Amino acid sequence: MATTGGWLGKLAGAAGEAKARATAEKKERLAAPRILRPGEVVGEYDASRLLMTTLGGEIRPLTHDDLAAFRQNVRTAQKRLSGGITARKTLDLSWKDDRDRAQSQIRQAVPASASNGRVRFVTGAGPDSKVSRHHVTVEFMSFGAAVSAGTKTPLQAANWLRKQPLKFDCDCERHTYWFRYVSTIGGFNAGRAETGFPKIRNPRLTGVGCKHVLRVMAEVESAGTVVLFLSKAITKARENDDGRATVRQTQRDAETQLAANKRPRNIMTTEDRRKSAAAARERRGLVRATASTPKPKKPTAATRRMAGGMNKAQLALLAKMGLSESQIAAIAAAGK
Ligand SMILES: [Zn+2]
Structure with a gap:
């Protein structure tokens, strides 16, 4: 286990652990007394409930003006998220803080199992976490299309699939309290739907993914191992006439992948990629210019x-x- 810092644990128990956490979280959510419900956001709010918000920067009791601002924030978020989300768009719309934490704290992620296009990833946890690993579910919505596309090999189809719209869910608190509502109203939530407006944690409804989701999205976007895993699921589904497939990663394969991946992949937005490509072009240009410029002659x-x-x-x-x-x-x- 030295190769993964111990966070991976046993993959065999990953699905059971994820389900148990989801059940416990749902129970807690159903018992939560101070939820601002959809009907209240549209105006049925009774001020005697004395719910609080942080809109404007400080915690204070909620007013009817806040509800109007919340409705506007929902409209703005839905516009920003219209057309669904991809791995790249998740990275692009995320908060820089979350990307920085994904880069420095969540160094790796592996796919543990897939049931058709629904893939369970396991990631490490941050230094202050109560748990050693997190479960991120990604639902590749075009899985059926990738299976049926007879013109593409499984690898080509997998490579196409990872760039298509997806849904996601994470079992961490940041996803639960900041982003699950955002992914629910955006239509790309792959777990329990969240109907309670995040009036305290994220009333402006900005950002989109926690550090675990961002690490997984960076791997979905660039890791060859993810393409390989998806291609296995596609191959299996092509062999079954009903187009269904279940794939499990072995403990040994997962550990080998993590051990081979010594440096964490960079968490990059489209803008980061553009800058990095421009810098690389400039470096290449300088090398060429230096190589082709004749040595200056000294005047005779x-x-x-x-x-x-x-x-x-x-x-x-x-x-x-x-x-x-x-x-x-x-x-x-x-x-x-
Ligand atoms: Zn998370």
Whole structure:
């Protein structure tokens, strides 16, 4: 277990653990007394309930003006999230803090099992977490299309599938209290639907994924091991006439993958990728320019004589610009 820092644990118990956590969370949610329900957001709120909000920065009792602001925030979020979400869009719409935490704290994720397009990933947990691992569920909504696309090999189909719209869920508190409502109203929640408006934690409804979800999305976007895992599910579904497939990752395969993946993959938005590509182009350009520029010639004694009043640095500069001795001499003569 040294290779994973111990967080992976036994994959065999992962699905059971995820289900037990979901059941416990649902029970807790159903018993929660201070939920702002959808009917209340649209105006049926009774101020005697004395619910609180942090809209505006400080915690205070909720007013009917806040409800109007919440309704506007729902409309804005739904507009931003319209058309569903992909791995890339999840990264793009996330908070920088969450991306930074995904980069520094959640260094790896592995797919543990798949039931058709519904894949369970296991990730490590942050340093202050009560648990050692988290469960992120990703539902690849175009799985059926990838299975049926006879023109593509399983690998090609998997590579296409990972860029398509998906739904997700995580069992952590950040997803539960900040983002589950956002994913529910955006139509890409793959777990328990959340109807309670996050009036305290995220009343502006910004951001979209916790650090575990972001780590998984970075792997979905770029990891060859995820493509391979999806291609196995596609192959299996193609072999079954009803198009269904269950795939499990073995403990040994998961540990081998994690051990081979020493440096965490970068958590990058589209903008980060653009900047990184531009920097790489610039570096390549500099290398080419250095390789193709002839070494600047030192001016000969004859040029120096012809150049008259020009100093050494000026002559060197002209030579560096690729001018010949006679051109330099002409410039010097013109300046006399
Ligand atoms: Zn999470």
